[in-house]
Amino acid sequence: MQDSTPFSFTLVITGAPYSSQAPQSALSFAAAAIRAGHRVDRVFLYGDGVQLASALASPPSDEPHWPREWSSFLEKHGIPGVACIASALRRGLVDEGEQKRYELTASNLLAPFTIAGLGEWVEGRMSSSRTVYFHGSD
Amino acid sequence: MQDSTPFSFTLVITGAPYSSQAPQSALSFAAAAIRAGHRVDRVFLYGDGVQLASALASPPSDEPHWPREWSSFLEKHGIPGVACIASALRRGLVDEGEQKRYELTASNLLAPFTIAGLGEWVEGRMSSSRTVYFHGSD
Amino acid sequence: MTEIQTLHILNKSPEHPRFARCLSMAGPEDGILLIENGVLGLGAASARASGKLMVLAPDMAARGVNGGAESAEIIDYERMVELTTRAQQVISW
Amino acid sequence: MTEIQTLHILNKSPEHPRFARCLSMAGPEDGILLIENGVLGLGAASARASGKLMVLAPDMAARGVNGGAESAEIIDYERMVELTTRAQQVISW
């Protein structure tokens, strides 16, 4: 039956949490994909989407904490989450390696997100059966 | 002569650096206002504009570092720079006080920016002769 | 089950320039899925879309929108996932 | 020197819904200052603005725009500051 063929997804998020709905929609989509027996190969954060990997976001306690929800989801399902290095550095999102290299006062990347180049996106597009983008709205 | 009456400005920046041109335009405006003998009472960062106060932004070395340029400008002219606390916390921009309160791993607020409530904006509007907003573009 | 050439995922309100462009560039064998702010354009899209029109239920409910729903298929995230696997190409506007 | 009732600072391209709204809400005694992406609408604004039209020189030069400039006053940041002090109200779109 064609319906049961498992697909693999690369998801790209370009909208920031608390500015856009993109991270929320992407999480609902990813959960539904896994429930349907598909695989999520990786999540790539690009542009303003890198803000989803912030370890310091502190929304009011009665609102969902999208970075932590995404972090738990990635860990639970063993999915790599990658923030584009060029987008991340411009926007002040750095891991310990970048902190040292640029002599910054702190790092603020939320595990298990890592920082890497656009090559991760190119590879995702080639190896996954579908790449789906979640952009900011208006 | 009417031209020589000094005015005082509150500037509000709602667009993020490296996503919008707002912080650049606001800085050019602020510099021109001071050259003309006017006063800038305060700069208030709101919404995505709070990203301008990031101590961790690391743009390529051949691009202007807008957070540091703004930081130098504020210090040189003794202008308070204030990031809205509600916008800042949601977006992962915190000072040492908020770091402790929310038990976060780091703080990332660039001096001399401080974090405070919308009351700072209300007060600015009442005490300055003009409030000018710099929003994100499209 | 209908096959879809290209699935267009449209999350912009009808005021955004990408909304009209998406409608004009979607072909008759394509599917247009309204999500997020895109559901606010359900009425406008019903009148103009040449492909198959779909709309994401949770985003509709959130915004209290239902006008124009009779001409669209109302779907959930499970069906959205299925559509992305059925379509030859997926474009997010 | 002309007094301006309201100075409208418009930084959106003509595709953005706020562009048309700004033009339609600006009165004949108002000034409209195009900055950033707004300078791309110089031609459109020249034809439709009822108030006094101005455009920020550095943003024009950056984008290589000059069509429609004959109907607008080309200004620098110093003049922009002056305009904000002359106007009764300043609205940033």
Add this chain to the structure above:
Amino acid sequence: MSTLIVIDQPPYGSWAGREALDMAFSLAAFDQPVSLLFCGAGVNWLRKGQEPGTIRQKSVEKNLAAAPIFGVEALLADGDDCNRYGLEAEQLLDGVTVVQADSQLFTNYSHTAFAG
């Protein structure tokens, strides 16, 4: 004179409208007269029957219902834009005044601001 805060972006898809609302509530908290204008896609804030629990957001309907209590003077909606989005009078939240958003409107306010 009063301040006009303008919301022209739809709810839930972005945070700009919520931040505009915070501006209005903040002015009211400091006893500064303030009104809200909903125009463009922003009129969708005013639709009855929003259920944003489906996307795990808080309802803006409740926030708006609290506006008069917090001291916001008026909730204004552009009539043409309400028509454009199929919002009839009975679908609008209580307490909304339908107006024509033109250059005349601004002259009633000393300040006008968008949140972003």
Add this chain to the structure above:
Amino acid sequence: MSTLIVIDQPPYGSWAGREALDMAFSLAAFDQPVSLLFCGAGVNWLRKGQEPGTIRQKSVEKNLAAAPIFGVEALLADGDDCNRYGLEAEQLLDGVTVVQADSQLFTNYSHTAFAG
């Protein structure tokens, strides 16, 4: 088949276009066939004579001139949108192909993406 990266936002006012360009260059660097489509306000990327030193940004003209060297297959521009922004053929950067951006265009590409 090739990838189409679409730029529909104008240069300098936001970073989305630059990030779209990086996507195209990155694909080309991995020997993946890629073309760029400029439409809507995005056609303003293609205007000759940009001098963004006035706002302390780097010229996107230079980036685009390098596109063929990096292996980007084509720079496409929607003809109607060029007209809308008063871009005549002689004002367009060298190497741009004017096309009609319709549903037919997409069928030439296996992937189509915006940067944001």
